[in-house]
Amino acid sequence: MRISGTAVVDLTGVTKTYGSTTRALDGVSVAFAAGSFNAVMGPSGSGKSTLLHCAAGLDRPDSGQVRLAGEEIGGLREPKLTRARRRRAGFVFQSYNLMDSLSVWDNVLLPQRLSGVRPDRAWARDVLRRVGLSGREHDRPAQLSGGQRQRVALARALAARPEIVFADEPTGALDLSTGREILALLREAVDDLGATIVMVTHDPVTAGWADRVVFLADGRIVADLADPTPEKAAAQMMAVAAR
Numbered sequence: 001m002r003i004s005g006t007a008v009v010d011l012t013g014v015t016k017t018y019g020s021t022t023r024a025l026d027g028v029s030v031a032f033a034a035g036s037f038n039a040v041m042g043p044s045g046s047g048k049s050t051l052l053h054c055a056a057g058l059d060r061p062d063s064g065q066v067r068l069a070g071e072e073i074g075g076l077r078e079p080k081l082t083r084a085r086r087r088r089a090g091f092v093f094q095s096y097n098l099m100d101s102l103s104v105w106d107n108v109l110l111p112q113r114l115s116g117v118r119p120d121r122a123w124a125r126d127v128l129r130r131v132g133l134s135g136r137e138h139d140r141p142a143q144l145s146g147g148q149r150q151r152v153a154l155a156r157a158l159a160a161r162p163e164i165v166f167a168d169e170p171t172g173a174l175d176l177s178t179g180r181e182i183l184a185l186l187r188e189a190v191d192d193l194g195a196t197i198v199m200v201t202h203d204p205v206t207a208g209w210a211d212r213v214v215f216l217a218d219g220r221i222v223a224d225l226a227d228p229t230p231e232k233a234a235a236q237m238m239a240v241a242a243r
C-alpha cells in the first residue's frame with residue numbers, strides 16, 4: 001500500500017547529453033508523489049521525452065540520481081535496469097506499442113510474464129472491464145480502433161500493478177473525443193486505483209486533467225503548476241516559449 005504524498009520517482013541533478021553538444025537534461029531535480037497525476041510540458045526539444053526515459057529506466061542519465069520506488073536506478077546497467085523497470089513501471093505510448101501477433105489478453109499479461117511473475121488474472125479481467133474491453137480478450141490489436149488499442153495499452157500498464165505509469169503523448173494519435181475517454185481513464189486510475197502517472201504532453205487541455213504540470217525549457221525545469229486548468233497551462237506554455 002502506497003502512502004499518498006511520498007515520492008515514487010525522485011530525480012536529483014539529472015543530466016543527459018546526446019553527442020558532444022546536445023544537453024537534453026541539464027541538472028533536473030523533481031519528485032513525483034504517490035497517487036498523483038503529473039504532466040510534463042515544454043517546447044519541442046526541451047527534454048520531455050528524455051526526462052520520462054531517464055525517470056523510467058528506459059535510458060541512463062550521465063550524472064545525477066534517479067530513485068524509482070526507493071531504488072536507485074540511475075547507475076544500474078542492463079539487465080538489472082530492465083528488471084527494475086519491468087517490476088516497477090507501466091508504459092502507455094502514443095503509438096500503443098502492442099504486439100500484433102498476440103491477443104488482447106496476452107498483450108495485457110505480457111509484462112508480468114516477461115518479469116517472471118505469475119499473472120494476476122482476476123485483476124487483469126477487472127482492469128479490462130474498467131477500460132471497457134470485456135469480451136474483446138481474444139481479439140488481435142488489428143481488429144481494434146485506435147482508442148481501443150490505447151485502452152489495451154492502459155490495461156497492460158495497470159495489470160501488473162506498477163508503482164508508476166509513464167505515458168508519452170498517450171492521446172497524440174487519437175481524435176479529440178477518443179483522447180478524452182483515455183484521459184478520463186487515466187484520471188480514474190489515479191482517483192479510484194491509487195495509480196501514479198507521469199505524462200508527457202504538448203497539449204494544455206490534456207495537461208488540464210493532471211494534478212500538476214512541470215514545464216521544461218532547454219533541459220531545465222522552469223515552472224511548476226499545481227491544479228492546472230487548460231487556460232493556466234496554456235498561459236504558462238506561452239510564457240515558457242517566450243523566454
Ligand SMILES: Nc1ncnc2c1ncn2[C@@H]1O[C@H](COP(=O)(O)OP(=O)(O)OP(=O)(O)O)[C@@H](O)[C@H]1O
Nearest residue numbers: 018019022024042043044045046047048049050051
Ligand atoms: N537519441 C538521441 N540522440 C541524439 N539526440 C537526441 C536523442 N534523443 C533526444 N535528443 C535531443 O535531445 C533534445 C531533447 O529531446 P527530447 O526528445 O527529450 O525533447 P522533447 O521535449 O520530448 O521534444 P518533442 O516535444 O519534440 O518530442 C533534443 O535536442 C533532441 O534532438
